[in-house]
Amino acid sequence: MSKGKILVIDDNPNLLELIKMRLESADYGVTATGEEDQAIVAVKEQSFDLCIVDLMLAKGDGLSLMEEFRTINPDVPTIILTAHGSIESAVEAMRRGAYSYLTKPFEPGDLLMQIERALENRKLNSEIKRLKELLDERFDFANIVARSAKMRSILDVVTRIAKLDSTVHIHGESGTGKELIAKAIHLASDRKDKSFVALNCAALPETLLESELFGHEKGAFTGAVKSTKGLFTQAHGGTLFLDEIGEMPMSTQSKLLRVLQERQFYPVGSEVPTEVDVRVIVATNKDLAEQVRKGLFRDDLFYRIHVIPILLPPLRERKEDIVPLVEYFFRKFSQQMKKDVKGLTPEALRKLMMHEWPGNVRELENTIEYAVAMTQKDMVTEDFVLQGKSGTAERGPGLSQEKPSGANESLRPLKDARDAFERDYLVQVLSMTEGNVSQAAKLAGKYRADFYDLLKKHELKADEFKKPKPTFTA
Numbered sequence: 384m385s386k387g388k389i390l391v392i393d394d395n396p397n398l399l400e401l402i403k404m405r406l407e408s409a410d411y412g413v414t415a416t417g418e419e420d421q422a423i424v425a426v427k428e429q430s431f432d433l434c435i436v437d438l439m440l441a442k443g444d445g446l447s448l449m450e451e452f453r454t455i456n457p458d459v460p461t462i463i464l465t466a467h468g469s470i471e472s473a474v475e476a477m478r479r480g481a482y483s484y485l486t487k488p489f490e491p492g493d494l495l496m497q498i499e500r501a502l503e504n505r506k507l508n509s510e511i512k513r514l515k516e517l518l519d520e521r522f523d524f525a526n527i528v529a530r531s532a533k534m535r536s537i538l539d540v541v542t543r544i545a546k547l548d549s550t551v552h553i554h555g556e557s558g559t560g561k562e563l564i565a566k567a568i569h570l571a572s573d574r575k576d577k578s579f580v581a582l583n584c585a586a587l588p589e590t591l592l593e594s595e596l597f598g599h600e601k602g603a604f605t606g607a608v609k610s611t612k613g614l615f616t617q618a619h620g621g622t623l624f625l626d627e628i629g630e631m632p633m634s635t636q637s638k639l640l641r642v643l644q645e646r647q648f649y650p651v652g653s654e655v656p657t658e659v660d661v662r663v664i665v666a667t668n669k670d671l672a673e674q675v676r677k678g679l680f681r682d683d684l685f686y687r688i689h690v691i692p693i694l695l696p697p698l699r700e701r702k703e704d705i706v707p708l709v710e711y712f713f714r715k716f717s718q719q720m721k722k723d724v725k726g727l728t729p730e731a732l733r734k735l736m737m738h739e740w741p742g743n744v745r746e747l748e749n750t751i752e753y754a755v756a757m758t759q760k761d762m763v764t765e766d767f768v769l770q771g772k773s774g775t776a777e778r779g780p781g782l783s784q785e786k787p788s789g790a791n792e793s794l795r796p797l798k799d800a801r802d803a804f805e806r807d808y809l810v811q812v813l814s815m816t817e818g819n820v821s822q823a824a825k826l827a828g829k830y831r832a833d834f835y836d837l838l839k840k841h842e843l844k845a846d847e848f849k850k851p852k853p854t855f856t857a
Contacts, residue, residue: 406498432459545571550664596615615661618659620661623662624664646658698746703847722755
């Protein structure tokens, strides 16, 4: 079975034949040609998983041919082949949309490795796109942004586990979008046509929580004037999302454990068990393992729910996602308020990028809503951004927002603090220039080569900051 269909274009017939043989021996289906016209016809008539294009062709250049391919099928990645003297052009090719490049002569193993990575990346992009389209059908998930590597990996996990029935434990700070991820898992699963039922365990007292979860019979307690179905019954065939499960009382924890083990429960006041088919997703901003050590959470329940853990990063650790989130919130609130606000000034954006965001995406949304409401111009200035929080914003990335009680508790090593600031600075200039390395290097006062070294050091890719078409938001 073929591992993928690859189109190879090179006007050197010997190299073309050699690449074709190597790829076919690695179980790829290969179409090889030295003619650009034939290549264009092939892309129009066939579905390829990857294109390999020589930068310098007899009748033209590989960049123009690559862009022609992208107009026909924008989802197919391209690897550029180039001679040693054309590195600058190869980098330009990546800026214009190539997945990667290889310099001639190259080892066959290097080419195979690049192909595997490109195909895996394409598969991930396809899954994220499918998930986004699925989410857009039912919900408005502006807060799920997959520009940063951390969020892309989380959406990859979502696509892998969605069709399973295993219990999922989502951990993250308040405002990071735990319920949105839970809904994404539900909508990408085979349960999507059934109910998604959510409950905040911290919102109800212990006496009402059990009745809310399991239902009750008429007369089971004072005020129970009729029988009521609980959330487990309402979620039958679908998904039950239990937020802030760390706040669940110990007595209710034992009953939840029994439901997860036996798939049945007794409504309050009933002696007849009710069977349910429910996938359970839990979430908390607490460290449940620490809660277990303190005796505040049952260890057997922890191991029962901690099957598939998902750790949602705080916004301060995925600052690549700030710009697309800001763009979305500006569109949202400008439309709601009927105001023509286009965006932020560079100074205002800098203030957002330097802020620590203790309230995460929810705080960012509130910040943009306030800015759009208050501004009387088409560009929001820093005066309307993070009012009353300038000290926090200027403190820089990586430092605690609370007043330090002691130097050992708040300060990190100088090298770590410098590296954190340097990375956030690179994210800021790349966001402001939408991934244009020349402009970003100029703003930073660096030579392009030195700037690329910094990007490599901090594992940043300029392509990820280009204006999305569209951004992977849901």
